[in-house]
Amino acid sequence: MRLEKVLLIDDSDIDNMVNKRVVEKAGLSSHIVVKNSAELAYNYLKELTVDGQEQIPDVIFLDIRMPEIDGFGFLEMFDSLPEVIHKQTKIVMLSSSIDAEDYKKAMDNRFVKQFLNKPLQKEAVINLVNV
Amino acid sequence: MRKQPLVFVTLGEPSLTGEIKNLAKDAGEQFSFIKPAQLVEEEFRRKIIESPSCLLLDYSCLKLFTGDPKITFLGDFSEILLIADKVVMENITEENHLPDNVSFICFPCTPEVFQMQIRQKTVAATRRFEQLKIMQKHKSLFVNSPQSKLLVTPDEARIVDANPAAASLFDIKLDDLLGSTLKRMHPDSYDVILTYLEKSLEEGRIVLNLKLPEEVKGKSIELEYIMDPVVIGDEKMVYLNVEDVTQKEKSNELFYQQAEMLRSTLESIDDLVFSLNKDGDFLEYYQPSGYNHLSLSADVFVGKNIYDVGFPLDVARKYIQTIDTVIYEDIQERIEYYLEAFGSRLWYEAKISPRKNAFGEIDGVTVICSDVTRQKKTEENLKKARDFYLTLLADFPIMIWKTNLTRRPDYFNKTWLDFTGNDLDSEMRKDWKEKIHPSDIGNFSSVLSNAYKNKQFFQLEHRLKYKSGEYRWVINAGRPFYNLDGQFAGFIGACYDISQKRKAEELLYLQKSAMESALEGIMIIKDDNQDYPVIYANKELARLTQIDETKIIGQSFLNILGCPVEGEIWKGMLKSLQTKNNFKGEFFTLEAEDKKQWRLVDMAPVKNRQHDNEHFVAVLSDITNTKEVEKTLREKNKQLQKTNEELDRFVYSTSHELRSPLMSVLGLLNLLEADVDDEERITYLSMIRESISRLDKIIHDIIDYSRNSRMGLMNEKIEFSRMIDKTIQNLKFIDNFEKVRFVTDVVESVPFLSDKKRIEIIINNFISNSLRFHNFEQKDPFIEIKVKTSHANAVITITDNGVGIQEKHLPKIYEMFYRGTEQSKGSGIGLYIVKEIVEKLGGSIDVKSETGKGTTFMVDIPNLIIRNYKMISLSVANDNNL
Structure with missing residues (x-):
């Protein structure tokens, strides 16, 4: 399986760069979009549905701890997006948090398919596709 | 004892003295020479009244006493002998009639004449004195006699003398009685009286009974006159002894009545009375009617022997033996015996006394025999009762003691002996002080002694030695004990063991004390x-x-x-x-x-x-204090809870914040492992450095934070200029540092004291924040640091013309791990720490910011100079020395 489009949401520029590289190297997708805040990512997704031109991301890699709106805040906002996005997009949490609370809270969300710890590994991305 | 007459010599004439003294020496009488003045002294008068005495005085001295009453004292002397010469003697005898007891001695005279004259006078003095005494005695007897006495003339029964008893008898005053005649008392019998008086003069004593008429005493009384003739002086008189014989008559009557009563009493007496001679023959026998002593009639006994009237042999023998004793020892004896009659036993007690005949000789015995069956039974019952009570006492569950008249114990019951563990003998031998606690014996003795004295009930508490040797508390109560004859015989008492009660009381007392305290x-x-x-x-x-x-x-x-x-x-x-x-x-x-x-x-x-x-x-x-403590505790708990929550959050956040750059580094290292070109490698390494720097910054902040919350406040002098310079120097490796213009405006007019390290953290955070969020695109990026100190505080103001803080972020900038934008490269702890420190220092913080224009932080920190004046002086002094 091949993912047409991947969206990375993280406030850390370094992490975004690293993640982008890993996804590219896994060879899963050629179309990778990076947003460094939840708000920007939300706006981007919202515009997608209005325009309908750009492809809806298949996977979103979402960081938890971000300034202003954190990963969980984004998940709430994501809920208000059109159904078409919900159907198309799988959300994978990507965080350095090893807090069980965070894990549980994330996995309880219906949009979240998986919880990965940083740093993102090539193998993890490949496995993701297989699932 | 007859007293020797005394001759008193009183001389007024000095020429006589020597001569009289010479004569007196050989006279053989007791002479006493006194001065005239002494004669009238009271002591001298008593002396001459008490003894037969004679006065010898010269005529010249007599003159001193001629005036009455002085002369009267001379009458006290039995005899007086006046010394005079012949002429004087003749004159006086012719002119004066001298009393009988006065005679003259003519001087000068021979010793023989003197002796004879003195002898005559002393003899006369003795006789006269004795007569005087007899008269006095008679007078005294007459006057003081309880019997009524009168002295009357025989011719007309005129009362010459009477005693108070007579006055009382006739109910007439003594003075009125004297001089009146017996006609007054006995008008009807006056002639009879006169006849009897005359008769008594001839025959001596005569007794006359006369009734006193009722008008004299209001009732008729019979008087007995005993008439005794006497001669007083030359006159014949009659003494009358008057006696009220009304009662005497009645007494006689009473005697006969009593004799009659005695006779009837003897006849009606319950006791059997009989007499026996020394051989046991009945002489008399009186038996009250219905008496059951032997079933024989009374008249049968007289003349018979005691062995022959039906007494049991042992009883008769007992009688005979006792009769012997009574007769030969002249004493009274008692015997007791019983006779069987009508199937029951009757007890008799016989009192056997010696019987004396008209000549006072013992010729037998009188026996009074009483039926004592009832007494005997009573006695027997009494004995039984006594035995019963003794048994009762012995087993009584209370300790009982008895003492005799000497206060020594003579009885203890079984309960007592069980208590002391002794047998009766050894218990009796022990004195009270061996039984009673030494501290209590004194009180016990005095209470017992007092009780004996007053024969009164007593009660006290004391310790008594228990058989184990320990002392136990008892209540001891005693009352006087009277024997069967009703005589006081000591004390009887009871003890009650109250050790348990005492212990309980003691405990109760302790409990109460405990309660009280x-x-x-x-x-x-x-x-x-x-x-x-x-x-x-x-x-x-x-x-x-x-x-x-x-x-x-x-x-x-x-x-x-x-x-x-x-x-x-x-x-x-x-x-x-x-x-x-x-x-x-x-x-x-x-x-x-x-x-x-x-x-x-x-x-x-x-x-x-x-x-x-x-x-x-x-x-x-x-619980006022407890409540306050509780309140404080609640507040502390709340604070602690907050602290715990903060700590939780802190640990969570910190671990995440620490991991975050680490994971970045790890991710970069993963990339570096794959094939990378040089350009990529340089980028990655630079990124690794950046991440590590961030990590280091976070760790520094955490250390600052930890220090602030942990360390105590210091008071040091702060020199802002130097501190700010140093801070700026430390930040010079931060990107774009060289593009910023630093302006410092420090006015330290007053020394400022506070915590140096903390102030440093504040300044460092502000400056590094300003640097990080600066706008380097503009023409003149600057950071201005102003400080102004005063006695009250220091105001630090840091202004920049950087990116500013969006208004919506302003309320949250001091929150822990709050990061305003994704641009923020900080840990999110910096301002949090600043705020914590400012609060700790007791200061305040304020911020003004406008997006795109810049930010101003203003901190106001109190100066501790006032509170630490001494320290400042010291600090200043040290500085000066440097």
């Missing part, structure tokens, strides 16, 4: 379903309720605690009382100074000795 108010309430009065309260309770100890008792429990009436606690307590359940509650009273006094009341029903649920015990405690 308890640190809680304790009271006992009587549950009377109405007022619930307090029946006991300890000192602490009085203190807590502020009611006088003596006034608490009897007050209603509900009203003294000071809790609001009808309030929740009040109702709770009432309900507890009514339902007899435990209750516990807290309340507060409002004191005068409006200070809340917290009280805890804890009450529960208690049972009394009868197991009745009629009392409550209530414990009242002052």
Whole structure:
């Protein structure tokens, strides 16, 4: 399986760069979009549905701890997006948090398919596709 | 004893003295020379009255005493001998009639004449003195006699003398009686009296009985006159002894009546009376009618021997033996015997006394024999009763003792002996002081001694030696003991072991003491379903309720605690009382100074000795302090909870914040492992460096944070200029540092004291924040640092023309790990720490910011200079030395 489009949401520029590289190297997708805040990512997704031109991301890699709106805040906002996005997009949490609370809270969300710890590994991305 | 006459010599004529003295020497009489003046002294007069005496004085001296009454004293002398010469003697005898007892001695005279004259006078003096005494005695007898006596003339029965008894008899005054005649008393018998008086003169004593008419004494009395003729002087007189014989007559009558009564009494007496001669022959025999002593009639006995009248042989023998003793020893004896009659045993007691005939010789015995069956039975019963009571006493479950007249114990019952562990003999040998505790024996002895003295009941408590050797407390009570004859015979008493009671009392006392010294108010309430009065309260309770100890008792429990009436606690307590359940509650009273006094009341029903649920015990405690502690504790807990939550959050956040750059580094290292070109490698390495720097910054911040919360505040002199310079220098490796213009404006007119390290952290954070969020695109990026100190504070202002802070972020910038934008490369701890430090230093912080224009932070920190004046002086001094 091949993912047409991947969206990375993280406030850390370094992490975004690293993640982008890993996804590219896994060879899963050629179309990778990076947003460094939840708000920007939300706006981007919202515009997608209005325009309908750009492809809806298949996977979103979402960081938890971000300034202003954190990963969980984004998940709430994501809920208000059109159904078409919900159907198309799988959300994978990507965080350095090893807090069980965070894990549980994330996995309880219906949009979240998986919880990965940083740093993102090539193998993890490949496995993701297989699932 | 007849006294020797005394011759007193009183001389006025000095020429006579020598001569008289010479004559007196050979006269053989007792001479006493005295001065004339001494004659009238009282002591001398007594002397001459008490003894036969004679006075020898010269005529010239007599002149001194011629005037009456001085002369009268001369009458006290039995005889007086006047010394005179012949001429004087003749003149006096012719002119004066001298009394009988005065005679002359003519001087000068021969010793023979003197001796003879003196002898005659002393003999006369002795005789006269004796007559005088006899007369006095007669007079005294006459006057003082209880018998009525009269002295009358025989011719007309005129009363010459009478004694008070006579006056009383006739009921006439003594003075009136004298001079009157017996006609006055006996007008009708006057002639008879005169006849008898005349007769008595011839015949001597005559007795005459006369009735005194009723008009004299208001009743008729019979008088007996005993007439005795006497010669007084030259006159014949008659002494009358008068006696009221009315009563005497009656006495005689009474005697005959009594004799008659005696006769009838003897006949009606219950006792058997008989007499026996020394051989045992009956002489007389009186037997009261119905007497059962031998079934023979009385008249049969007389003349018969005691062996022949039907006595049992042993009884008759006993009689004979006793008769012998009584007769030969002249004593009274008693014998006791019984006779069987009509199937029952009758007891007799015979009193056998010697019988004397008209010549006083013992010729036999008189026997009075009484039926003593009843007494005998009583005695027997008494003995049985005595035995019974003795047994009873022995087994009585109380210790009993008895003492004799000498206060020594002579009886102890079994219970006593069980207590002391001794047998009766050894117990009796032991004195009280061996039984009673040494500390108590003194009191016991005095109580016992007093009881003996007053024959009174006594009671006391003392320790008595128990068989184990220990002493036990007993109550000892005794009362006088009287034997069967009703005579005081000592004391009898009982002891009751009260050791247990004493112990209980002791414990009770201790318990009470404990209650009194308890640190809680304790009271006992009587549950009377109405007022619930307090029946006991300890000192602490009085203190807590502020009611006088003596006034608490009897007050209603509900009203003294000071809790609001009808309030929740009040109702709770009432309900507890009514339902007899435990209750516990807290309340507060409002004191005068409006200070809340917290009280805890804890009450529960208690049972009394009868197991009745009629009392409550209530414990009242002052929990004001506890309450305050509780309050503080609650606040502390809240704070602690907050701290814990913060710590949780801190640990969570910190671990994440620390991991975040680490994971970045790890991710970069993963990339570096794959094939990378040089350009990529340089980028990655630079990124690794950046991440590590960030990590380091976070760690520094955490250390600062930790230091602030952990370290105590320091007071040091702060030199802002130097501090700011140093801070800026440390930040020069931050990107774009060189593009910024730093402006410092420090006015340190007053030395400023505070915590140096903390102030440094504040300044460092502000400057590094300003640097990080600066706008380097503009023409003149600057950071201005202003400081102004005063005695009160230091105001630090840091202004930049950087990116500014969006308004929506402003309220949150001091929150821990809050990061405004994704641009923020910080840890999110910096401003949090600043705020914490400012609070710790007691200062305040303010921020003004506009997006795109810049930010100003203003910090106001108190100067500790005032509080640490000495320290400053020291610090300044040290600085100067440097």
